[in-house]
Amino acid sequence: MKAKIQVVICECCTEMPQLLDIEKLREIASSEEYVASTVTVDRACDGKELQGIVADALEHETDRAVVLACHKKDISPSLMKAFRRAGINEFLVEIVNIREEALLPHREEPDRAQRKGEAMLRAAIRRSSMLSPLEKSTETMRTSNVVVIGAGVSGKAAAEAAHKKGVHTVIIEKSGKTLKAPGVILPNSKLVGAKGYSGNFILRIQAGEKLEDLECAAIVIATGGGWTQLKGPLAKAVRDALPLYRFYEQVKTGTPPKGPVVIVDTPDPSGKTLKVQDYAWDDSLETAIELKKKHPLTDIYVVFQEMRAFGLSELAYKEAADLGVIFIRYDKSTAPKVDPKDPTRIAVKDFAHAELLGIRFGTLVFASIPANPDNQTIADALRIPMTADGGIRRGSIQRWPVTTPRPGIFVCGSAMFPKSRAAATLEGEAAGAMAADYVKKGKIEYGGSVAQVTQEKCSACLTCVRTCPYEAPFIGTASKAEIRVQLCQGCGMCVGICPSKAIELLNYTDDEITEESRVLLGGDF
Amino acid sequence: MAERRPKVVGFCCEKHAMDAAVLSARSGKKYDASVRIVKVPCSGRVDGIHVLKALEDGADAVFVMGCLEKNCYYDTGSIEGRKRVNYVKSMLEEAGVEKERVEMFNASSTNAWAFPEAVTKMVDVAKRLGPLGKGGEEQ
Numbered sequence: 104m105k106a107k108i109q110v111v112i113c114e115c116c117t118e119m120p121q122l123l124d125i126e127k128l129r130e131i132a133s134s135e136e137y138v139a140s141t142v143t144v145d146r147a148c149d150g151k152e153l154q155g156i157v158a159d160a161l162e163h164e165t166d167r168a169v170v171l172a173c174h175k176k177d178i179s180p181s182l183m184k185a186f187r188r189a190g191i192n193e194f195l196v197e198i199v200n201i202r203e204e205a206l207l208p209h210r211e212e213p214d215r216a217q218r219k220g221e222a223m224l225r226a227a228i229r230r231s232s233m234l235s236p237l238e239k240s241t242e243t244m245r246t247s248n249v250v251v252i253g254a255g256v257s258g259k260a261a262a263e264a265a266h267k268k269g270v271h272t273v274i275i276e277k278s279g280k281t282l283k284a285p286g287v288i289l290p291n292s293k294l295v296g297a298k299g300y301s302g303n304f305i306l307r308i309q310a311g312e313k314l315e316d317l318e319c320a321a322i323v324i325a326t327g328g329g330w331t332q333l334k335g336p337l338a339k340a341v342r343d344a345l346p347l348y349r350f351y352e353q354v355k356t357g358t359p360p361k362g363p364v365v366i367v368d369t370p371d372p373s374g375k376t377l378k379v380q381d382y383a384w385d386d387s388l389e390t391a392i393e394l395k396k397k398h399p400l401t402d403i404y405v406v407f408q409e410m411r412a413f414g415l416s417e418l419a420y421k422e423a424a425d426l427g428v429i430f431i432r433y434d435k436s437t438a439p440k441v442d443p444k445d446p447t448r449i450a451v452k453d454f455a456h457a458e459l460l461g462i463r464f465g466t467l468v469f470a471s472i473p474a475n476p477d478n479q480t481i482a483d484a485l486r487i488p489m490t491a492d493g494g495i496r497r498g499s500i501q502r503w504p505v506t507t508p509r510p511g512i513f514v515c516g517s518a519m520f521p522k523s524r525a526a527a528t529l530e531g532e533a534a535g536a537m538a539a540d541y542v543k544k545g546k547i548e549y550g551g552s553v554a555q556v557t558q559e560k561c562s563a564c565l566t567c568v569r570t571c572p573y574e575a576p577f578i579g580t581a582s583k584a585e586i587r588v589q590l591c592q593g594c595g596m597c598v599g600i601c602p603s604k605a606i607e608l609l610n611y612t613d614d615e616i617t618e619e620s621r622v623l624l625g626g627d628f
Numbered sequence: 629m630a631e632r633r634p635k636v637v638g639f640c641c642e643k644h645a646m647d648a649a650v651l652s653a654r655s656g657k658k659y660d661a662s663v664r665i666v667k668v669p670c671s672g673r674v675d676g677i678h679v680l681k682a683l684e685d686g687a688d689a690v691f692v693m694g695c696l697e698k699n700c701y702y703d704t705g706s707i708e709g710r711k712r713v714n715y716v717k718s719m720l721e722e723a724g725v726e727k728e729r730v731e732m733f734n735a736s737s738t739n740a741w742a743f744p745e746a747v748t749k750m751v752d753v754a755k756r757l758g759p760l761g762k763g764g765e766e767q
Contacts, residue, residue: 174650175642203653204665208744215661222664488703496699499737508701552669570672572703594702595673599712611669617681620637623664624686628633 106232107139109165110224111156113147113172115202122206122213123220128171131221137232139163147172153185160189167195167234169227171220173202192236194551194610199227215628222626229622233615240550242589244302247545248273248319249538252294252481256524257516258325259284260531261538265323268539273317275308277477293477297484300589301511302547307484321511321538324481324495325531328380328472328517335371337467340441344370344467351390354397362465363402365449366391369471372408372438378492379520380473383407385416386523387470388423395426403428404462406439406451407470416523431460441467472521485512486573494519505534508592509573511547513538552610553591554598558583560605567597567606576606634754636663636747637682637690641671641705644695647737652744659744660751670694670702671709671732676716679730688754691746693733706734725760728753 110132114120125143132141140163144152147170160168168191172178175198183193201220209216249265251258254276262272262284272286279290289310296307306317330348338344345353347366354360368383383405391403405428412419424430432454433439439451449467452459474493482489487507488496495514498506505515515534516527554575561583567576568584576597579585584605595608604613640646646667652659664687668674671694679690692713694706713732720727731750735742 200650203650205661207653208657208659209661211658212661219661488700491698498701508703570704570708572705592702594670594705595668596670596702596705596708599673599675600708608669608673611673613675613677616639616666616668616673616678617685620639620664620666620678620682620687621685623666624635624637624682626664628661 106137106167107163107165108137108228108231109156109160109163109168110138110141110228111147111168111170111172112141112143113170113178114143114145115173116146119202119206122210123201123217127217128220128224131224132169132228135225135228138228139165147182148178150181153181157185157189160186160191165189166191166236167231168197169224169231170196170198171201171224171227172198174200192238194237195231195234197227197231197234199223218626218628222623222628225626226619226622230615230619233612233618234610237551237609239548240588241546241548242302243546244320244542246318246320247271247542248317249321249323249535249542250275250304250306250317250319251323251325251535253277253325253327253516253518254280254282254284254288255325255327255516255527257327257518257522257527257531257534258323260528261323261325261513261515261535262286264532264535265539268536268543270539270542272535273319294481294484300547300549300587301509302541303589304511320542321513322485323531323534323538324507324512324514324518325516325534326475326477326481326495326518327527328521329475329477330472333370333469334473335369335374337367337372337439337441338370338469340443341446341467344469347386347390347468347470347472350466350468351386351393354390354394357397359398360394360401360466362447363404363463364394364466364468365404365406365462365464366468366470367439367449368407368409368469370469372433373435379490379494380492381408381471382521383410383470384472384521384523385412385419386521388412388416388419389523390468391428392419392423392426395423395428399427404431404464405429406431406433406449408433408435413526472517474520475518478518485509487512488572490520492520505530505537511538511541547589549589549591552593552608553588554586554593554595554606554608556584556586557605557607560603562603562605564602566600566602570596570600572596632759634662634688634751635686636660636750636754637666637687638663638747638750639666639668639671639674639678639690639692641673641694641701641709642667642669643701644699644737645671645693645733645735645743648693648735648739649743651737652740652742655740657740657744659747662751662754663747670700670705672702672705672707672712674709674712676712676719679713679716680719683725683729683760688757688760689729689731689750691731691733691750693735693743693746696734696736699736726757729757729760
């Protein structure tokens with residue numbers, strides 16, 4: 104079948120015509136092969152204009168589209184909906200970001216921008232004519248469980264938020280601690296492995312001595328920080344030093360501290376690389392204020408290299424200073440030291456006054472929250488990436504702050520990097536609600552632009568199996584590679600590395616990529 | 629035409645690299661118009677053949693841009709991309725072509741200057757080395 108392309112040119116509220124010759128673009132579009140119609144709209148993000156596009160597409164019976172507009176992520180949802188109404192496959196819509204790739208960066212050279220835009224249009228039409236329609240498949244979720252790993256502050260909040268939305272939750276807790284939370288709580292258990300894919304996970308859980316399989320649809324990782332680890336020269340010198348969370352519990356119960364209190368950010372202040380975990384977080388301020396209010400006569404020193412107190416927590420500085428907490432900032436080159444022979448005196452050089460101070464203390468507290476060592480096992484089992492600091496990595500700080508790159512797996516609280524209790528609670532609520540929403544869809548979507556193996560070409564060399572970060576390729580019964588479509592994220596790493604060229608990424612085939620660059624190189628600008 | 633303009637092809641991953649390019653445009657950064665952006669889902673998708681074909685089709689310099697290696701959307705994608713680029717470089721060296729013509733860059737989506745910097749660098753390389761294959765043919 105011959106491709107019939109509809110070219111949509113978005114004028115972006117008259118911004119486009121000021122610099123680009125829209126008529127020329129229209130001419131070029133109509134002169135190209137395969138183009139059935141050309142539409143100019145005032146703005147493609149407007150609902151009324153989209154109706155016109157749909158009507159035009161139906162009239163000319165087009166089966167694919169090239170849209171000259173702005174960034175794909177900004178316009179695509181409404182536009183895709185419109186094209187779906189017109190019966191156009193969403194994978195056959197090619198969006199050309201002419202605004203941010205030609206117009207804005209080259210506004211001082213309108214002539215070159217115009218010719219660049221023309222070449223981009225030609226390349227997009229050429230590419231569009233080569234695309235093939237793809238379908239997404241759906242599968243029903245077998246269960247509607249949400250598994251929360253960790254029963255800390257954020258884990259509890261996540262379970263409650265998911266429960267509010269009417270989803271069954273299972274909390275896996277490493278220790279034997281009891282808590283009030285909705286759903287089932289499995290104490291003394293941990294995640295050791297996982298099978299399946301987003302929406303239909305089968306988790307292998309070690310509960311005491313037994314190994315159990317647990318089916319679930321979504322997972323919330325709320326492991327928190329690795330509280331018990333105290334490594335470093337300061338922890339070695341001062342044997343009875345406390346991590347902040349335990350000290351906070353002491354303060355809460357009202358036990359008076361022995362002697363002056365020094366809160367140092369990390370037990371390893373001269374560590375080679377400063378990790379996020381080593382910063383002092385607003386918890387230190389909170390604890391200091393609480394302590395000062397309960398025991399006004401106790402001297403409190405907060406010794407830190409970098410303090411992270413976000414938003415309104417900034418006010419806690421002032422409050423703490425007013426109450427008489429003493430802040431000392433140090434530089435890494437002159438890290439605080441404790442002589443092991445005299446473990447009640449800390450020597451620290453104040454960065455601001457360049458003065459060496461000796462502080463006698465009764466209690467030494469470390470504010471750092473090291474990464475949880477369990478994160479490694481969990482990340483390996485669920486195949487999700489980690490940060491360099493040993494935390495679970497989120498998808499994107501701007502777009503998906505509590506989502507991992509794998510759909511259906513959410514992360515919250517100090518599992519990513521240290522957080523205050525308030526932030527951990529909020530994130531837990533968000534992650535729990537998102538997990539519940541994900542589960543309530545009831546079915547999973549997969550497919551689309553995924554890898555595909557031409558089995559005749561495959562030599563079963565295992566290269567793709569080793570390369571894929573998601574374990575999507577495997578060697579099937581025919582001794583040839585196959586792709587688990589549900590796991591494939593469509594990155595195309597296996598495609599680039601396959602020595603036999605047996606794998607193809609649909610709609611990003613070698614031909615389509617080389618053809619696009621060839622047409623773009625043909626333009627003179 | 630008085631002066632031949634260089635032709636640079638940039639294979640950009642659709643995740644962080646394209647976001648960086650868009651952000652640079654939105655924050656008013658300018659860069660040379662000679663760059664041709666080809667979108668790929670991940671820098672690991674880039675194959676040696678794409679780079680070599682681009683050079684054959686008239687590009688003076690080619691660069692691949694992916695996510696930061698520690699923060700790649702697809703976990704190990706940009707590391708794979710760098711491996712691929714290094715492989716192409718070694719091939720070019722064997723063929724007697726300047727290996728500076730091909731380069732790998734990493735960008736974070738919040739980094740507005742990474743993309744213009746990469747473009748400027750590659751356009752400089754293209755201008756300095758001139759059209760591909762000239763030196764070899766004259767010998």
